[in-house]
Amino acid sequence: LGSRFRNQKVSSCLLLVCFIPSLMGSSTEKARSYSWASVRVFWDVEDFPVPEGRDLCDFYDQVNRVLQIESYVTDLSIYAYTRDNALKGPFAMAEIQLACVRLEKRSRLNKMIIDMIAWAYQNAIARETIFILVAKDIPEVETDFDRVLKELAGRGYHIFLVVPDDFPLAEAPSDEIIELIWRWTELFDGKFPIEDFGEDSENDDDCPHEKRPRIDAPGGGSS
Numbered sequence: 001l002g003s004r005f006r007n008q009k010v011s012s013c014l015l016l017v018c019f020i021p022s023l024m025g026s027s028t029e030k031a032r033s034y035s036w037a038s039v040r041v042f043w044d045v046e047d048f049p050v051p052e053g054r055d056l057c058d059f060y061d062q063v064n065r066v067l068q069i070e071s072y073v074t075d076l077s078i079y080a081y082t083r084d085n086a087l088k089g090p091f092a093m094a095e096i097q098l099a100c101v102r103l104e105k106r107s108r109l110n111k112m113i114i115d116m117i118a119w120a121y122q123n124a125i126a127r128e129t130i131f132i133l134v135a136k137d138i139p140e141v142e143t144d145f146d147r148v149l150k151e152l153a154g155r156g157y158h159i160f161l162v163v164p165d166d167f168p169l170a171e172a173p174s175d176e177i178i179e180l181i182w183r184w185t186e187l188f189d190g191k192f193p194i195e196d197f198g199e200d201s202e203n204d205d206d207c208p209h210e211k212r213p214r215i216d217a218p219g220g221g222s223s
Helices: 002-024 057-071 085-093 107-122 147-154 185-187
Strands: 037-046 072-084 097-100 129-134 158-163 180-184
Touching: 002 057, 037 057, 037 107, 057 072, 057 085, 057 185, 072 107, 085 097, 107 129, 107 147, 147 158, 180 185
Parallel strands: 037 072, 037 129, 072 097, 129 158, 158 180
Antiparallel strands: none
């Protein structure tokens, strides 16, 4: 029922995006263009616990909000991974699907990678598909995480990344693979992504937020 209701809301948003400009007639302000995207968040709860003082039930709406800021109308789902089976109830209330993997970090990461590949297979139109990764790789251990990200990006899928609040900007991955990066608490609060993470900039905080170019999916934009 929740999924059906959410799809109805998305359809309503698309109708508004498509038809409001025609109702406005000769407005001098150019209508904003949105892109349709199917979005899934892959969240390792052990790596990124809910920030202190935040409500888990707000997370879905906050992610939707930041995607709208980035000019996306989305079909959003959130998959989370943890060792704690007791979290299933609260996460279900927050409309988040939770996978309990009680083994070590590598097992959780492998489960996430398998789910990412399966979801890419289900969403063959890469330009309309966004992966938001709230997870860490395993330092000094060879995994398939980086290789899978490169493969997905190479096929045209959009890869967004979330990093810890204290993550050094100089260590940000290449923007050839990662299109947008959020600090964890800022994503949870529905704020802007990090600007110019792929460039050497000493004045990031002084730079106004600029929209990155988007590829409009068929039927997903307005003019």
